[in-house]
Amino acid sequence: MSVKNRPAIEGYIGASGSGKGVSITRRLAELAPARLVIWDPRDEYGRHAPATGSLGELVRQVRAAGPSGPVRTRYVPGGALALGEAFALVCLLVFEAGGLVFVAEELSDVTTASHAPPAWRRLITQGRHKGLHVIGAAQRPTLIDKTFLGNCTRVRCFILGYDADRRAMARELDCDDAAVSALGTDERDGGGVAIRYLERDRRARTIVQGRIDVSRAGRMTERQVPYVREAT
Ligand SMILES: Nc1ncnc2c1ncn2[C@@H]1O[C@H](COP(=O)(O)OP(=O)(O)OP(=O)(O)O)[C@@H](O)[C@H]1O
Numbered sequence: 679m680s681v682k683n684r685p686a687i688e689g690y691i692g693a694s695g696s697g698k699g700v701s702i703t704r705r706l707a708e709l710a711p712a713r714l715v716i717w718d719p720r721d722e723y724g725r726h727a728p729a730t731g732s733l734g735e736l737v738r739q740v741r742a743a744g745p746s747g748p749v750r751t752r753y754v755p756g757g758a759l760a761l762g763e764a765f766a767l768v769c770l771l772v773f774e775a776g777g778l779v780f781v782a783e784e785l786s787d788v789t790t791a792s793h794a795p796p797a798w799r800r801l802i803t804q805g806r807h808k809g810l811h812v813i814g815a816a817q818r819p820t821l822i823d824k825t826f827l828g829n830c831t832r833v834r835c836f837i838l839g840y841d842a843d844r845r846a847m848a849r850e851l852d853c854d855d856a857a858v859s860a861l862g863t864d865e866r867d868g869g870g871v872a873i874r875y876l877e878r879d880r881r882a883r884t885i886v887q888g889r890i891d892v893s894r895a896g897r898m899t900e901r902q903v904p905y906v907r908e909a910t
Pocket residue numbers: 692693694695696697698699700701817863870871873892893894895896897
């Protein structure tokens with residue numbers, strides 16, 4: 679396995695409509711995983727995998743694939759089980775299966791700054807040994823499990839609405855507060871949006887400023903330049 683494809687943990691953090699879903703969609707196209715499980719509480723990832731609302735069905739699909747067979751599935755919670763309990767069960771299943779990409783959307787639904795299901799913590803701290811590649815998303819970094827952000831091999835940050843969140847992410851990204859405050863998702867002339875982000879890669883030891891232009895027709899282009907700290 680090349681370094682680029684080594685299992686990893688990626689965090690996508692930003693306000694609603696800031697560009698997390700667009701970025702994760704692009705990342706999944708790049709990774710093109712043969713084995714993919716998505717925790718999708720907002721039912722946003724229909725183009726990546728068929729949905730099931732049944733945990734039993736999810737377990738059946740993942741186990742039927744065996745340790746290395748193809749599986750692409752997406753769990754949209756909605757049953758009688760509490761969200762946190764359902765999430766813990768999905769995390770157990772993903773860890774048991776190993777060797778897959780796991781997308782966990784809106785972590786603030788199921789973790790807090792001081793609490794997370796033990797099965798999720800285990801994915802974050804030991805998933806690498808099981809060949810797991812975890813992609814997590816959240817709108818508010820200060821409201822989610824701290825172990826997650828601390829263990830991310832790569833973090834991408836978009837516009838944030840709260841001062842405390844911007845300061846927390848500036849530390850996480852090792853950037854100036856001003857650089858995080860300058861992020862935005864802006865309407866482009868002629869339609870579409872320009873999504874600006876900062877991304878830190880802890881393995882490559884790089885910090886970049888990036889921009890994704892989404893045209894009105896949905897066509898996307900992306901550019902990155904190294905982040906340069908402001909002279910003081
Ligand atoms: N296929 C598309 N074509 C055009 N614009 C899009 C497309 N998908 C998303 N956008 C726009 O890109 C921006 C970012 O959307 P995105 O879905 O990535 O937000 P998000 O960070 O995932 O938000 P949320 O937390 O609410 O899910 C929004 O302005 C959205 O309207």
